[in-house]
Amino acid sequence: MLVGMTRPDDHPQQPPSRRIAADLRKQIEQGQLAHGERLPSERVLAEQYGTARNTAREAIRLLAEQGLVTSQQGRGSFVRSPERLFRFGSDRYSLKNRATGLTPFRLEAKKQGKEPRIDVPSIAREVPPTDVAERLKVPADEPSVVHRENHYFADDEPVQIVSTYLRWEEAQGTRLMERKSGANGIYGRLEELGHRMTDIRDEISARMPTPEEARILHLLPGVPVLEVLHTSLDQDGEPFEVSRYVHRADRTGLLYELPVEQEEADQDAQ
Amino acid sequence: MLVGMTRPDDHPQQPPSRRIAADLRKQIEQGQLAHGERLPSERVLAEQYGTARNTAREAIRLLAEQGLVTSQQGRGSFVRSPERLFRFGSDRYSLKNRATGLTPFRLEAKKQGKEPRIDVPSIAREVPPTDVAERLKVPADEPSVVHRENHYFADDEPVQIVSTYLRWEEAQGTRLMERKSGANGIYGRLEELGHRMTDIRDEISARMPTPEEARILHLLPGVPVLEVLHTSLDQDGEPFEVSRYVHRADRTGLLYELPVEQEEADQDAQ
DNA sequence: GCATACAACTGGCTCAAGCCACTGGCTTGA
DNA sequence: TCAAGCCAGTGGCTTGAGCCAGTTGTATGC
Known part of the structure; x- marks a missing residue:
């Protein structure tokens, strides 16, 4: 079992994309995914959760919307580092x-x-x-x-x-x-x-x-x-x-x- | 020609979803779509622009992300009315x-x-x-x-x-x-x-x-x-x-x- | 008259597939 | 030695299909 991966019935009527997003968010908050670190790729996430790539992608988009991660074409998605200048x-x-x-x-x-x-x-x-x-x-x-x-x-x-x-x-x-x-x-x-x-x-x-x-x-x-x-x-x-x-x-x-x-x-x- | 619909080459290398979003934004800013008014449905937009429903949907999502519109299941997407209380x-x-x-x-x-x-x-x-x-x-x-x-x-x-x-x-x-x-x-x-x-x-x-x-x-x-x-x-x-x-x-x-x-x-x- | 049932819409979410652009490491060849 | 080219991997974006859930107006039947 992967770290931070919840059993499906932990979030009863949550759609898969939200569940993946929630898992990733938890991993970020608990420091299993450090600031600046790369998230698993969309294709890997999809396979881990047994969903289509689009669904994993949607999860990452949700986190990006919340300002938690940022994606770079050709490189991957990364945990955003907070900086207040x-x-x-x-x-x-x-x-x-x-x-x-x-x-x-x-x-x-x-x-x-x-x-x-x-x-x-x-x-x-x-x-x-x-x-x-x-x-x-x-x-x-x-x-x-x-x-x-x-x-x-x-x-x-x-x-x-x-x-x-x-x-x-x-x-x-x-x-x-x-x-x-x-x-x-x-x-x-x-x-x-x-x-x-x-x-x-x-x-x-x-x-x-x-x-x-x-x-x-x-x-x-x-x-x-x-x-x-x-x-x-x-x-x-x-x-x-x-x-x-x-x-x-x-x-x-x-x-x-x-x-x-x-x-x-x-x-x-x- | 529909009001506010731009020719594809107005936005040269813009992907279709952004182009639809930009069109809708313009219509909202210019008041062709009033506050509280319903946007065309996803299926209608898709047909108008000759895209898949998902692409029209993506356009609406972009506007929602910008705080410009809000969607309600079963009812439609609506132009958000500004209110500062x-x-x-x-x-x-x-x-x-x-x-x-x-x-x-x-x-x-x-x-x-x-x-x-x-x-x-x-x-x-x-x-x-x-x-x-x-x-x-x-x-x-x-x-x-x-x-x-x-x-x-x-x-x-x-x-x-x-x-x-x-x-x-x-x-x-x-x-x-x-x-x-x-x-x-x-x-x-x-x-x-x-x-x-x-x-x-x-x-x-x-x-x-x-x-x-x-x-x-x-x-x-x-x-x-x-x-x-x-x-x-x-x-x-x-x-x-x-x-x-x-x-x-x-x-x-x-x-x-x-x-x-x-x-x-x-x-x-x- | 009124409640119920239905039908036709709406968005919500997913799938499986494909092509593109970009990155970065590796190989190749001068 | 080093530059050029290649290639595998990444996200960006779209397609077209399907099913679900919520809404609303209309028709039906009591």
């Missing part, structure tokens, strides 16, 4: 980092010994998406924003896609329209326009990537993305910049450290 | 909510007109997972914690799984070991033990659910989970509670609002 902290916007002269991403990359690279595929005046328009307080039915699209890499591995939206009326004719926006990046220019970043608001969600995102980020099946819709508020509490971050979730985490609001007499915040 | 704000720990006498989840649910329910499947002394042990500053090789597992529901729909870990030496013999922990929940009891929640630290990641989580949360294929590893720090900066939140990402988002640290002379933070 980037942790974007809530201090990434902190002004104290200004002293370094680096933008938040470059700073984070350097901290972790990675070589950062930033591509700027496009900078264009556009009609904003409705969620961005709402948050930036601009009309959603006219080209009221400048959209800067950035792709971020660490050691040439794509890490995140960032779409930054600024008010067209403010960005027009400034270095905010250029690829190289000058010292301290766009926040430097925005400060010169009278916007000191005072508060931020990050709305976080997770979803599966679009095929387009999967292509740009080199995503394997079973890897979701973290989407952060970020709003910067200035000293007057007015939004002056909205960005949509799309992170690959297998390489990225977020970290928020914050004080807890303490009890007060009658702070009636709706 | 719960938004957990960073003020959910705020002490000012104490006035309501509700725990954060109950408060959030009420705000949104949902009926909250909390199951407590288990409360037990355990050996902590290593990531929890690190953060709670307890030994990882002995039963040094109490693990409270909670399942949260809104209108009987499962929303999140929460595992809370407390120091065994503190929780032992108190209401922290009971299902009903008293006024203001466990935070009320912890405060009596001298821990006033002063800062929090949330580490956020996203991944595909385990089969177990998919079962508890009723997750469809193509829906990731948001995992939040939360640490509460007291007035002395000491951790006194660690919780792992597993949210279904199709119904849940997170919101963090925080002030930006302003520039200072030489705040040499690590």
Whole structure:
């Protein structure tokens, strides 16, 4: 009897493909199949379980969907090794980092010994998406924003896609329209326009990537993305910049450290 | 010619299943297939594209994996409607909510007109997972914690799984070991033990659910989970509670609002 | 009027076979 | 020595067939 192979009646009305997947999952979790190790080939699995190759294949596909294994044509299927590289902290916007002269991403990359690279595929005046328009307080039915699209890499591995939206009326004719926006990046220019970043608001969600995102980020099946819709508020509490971050979730985490609001007499915040 | 059907040479070396999936995706994005609408059946799609049923089926599976459609045996495949219900704000720990006498989840649910329910499947002394042990500053090789597992529901729909870990030496013999922990929940009891929640630290990641989580949360294929590893720090900066939140990402988002640290002379933070 | 039974659909899952593209180790020959 | 070529093994993708289980509308019979 092979290790980790269950008797058919352990999983009564489980279809064979799920049963094989469950067996393999157990072997991975219990370490009988180590990280990076090769799984039995589809043809071998099929024979071991007395099923068609398609059924064994389906089992491996299920595990790939769960982000547990990954297949390579001509080589085999392998147990995926967990790796969490980037942790974007809530201090990434902190002004104290200004002293370094680096933008938040470059700073984070350097901290972790990675070589950062930033591509700027496009900078264009556009009609904003409705969620961005709402948050930036601009009309959603006219080209009221400048959209800067950035792709971020660490050691040439794509890490995140960032779409930054600024008010067209403010960005027009400034270095905010250029690829190289000058010292301290766009926040430097925005400060010169009278916007000191005072508060931020990050709305976080997770979803599966679009095929387009999967292509740009080199995503394997079973890897979701973290989407952060970020709003910067200035000293007057007015939004002056909205960005949509799309992170690959297998390489990225977020970290928020914050004080807890303490009890007060009658702070009636709706 | 059917709407949205591309000529084969639009996608040169795309395999048929991907081509069908891309066509359907386009039809969904352009609104030719509305939210909730039924897709053509597998057999019909196969005939339209001149492929085997399995190939059409594969196309639909690809879309399901991307979270775009969902299939129901005997009924058909349908365009999934986006719905984001719960938004957990960073003020959910705020002490000012104490006035309501509700725990954060109950408060959030009420705000949104949902009926909250909390199951407590288990409360037990355990050996902590290593990531929890690190953060709670307890030994990882002995039963040094109490693990409270909670399942949260809104209108009987499962929303999140929460595992809370407390120091065994503190929780032992108190209401922290009971299902009903008293006024203001466990935070009320912890405060009596001298821990006033002063800062929090949330580490956020996203991944595909385990089969177990998919079962508890009723997750469809193509829906990731948001995992939040939360640490509460007291007035002395000491951790006194660690919780792992597993949210279904199709119904849940997170919101963090925080002030930006302003520039200072030489705040040499690590 | 109403419950039952049925028929025609739907997706779920499997089979057995085949061809393709890619990998990696081995053999061959210069 | 080393490069080129071969070949066995791998996953990628499709075919066409079959059976099952769940759904829904319709016809039947009480």
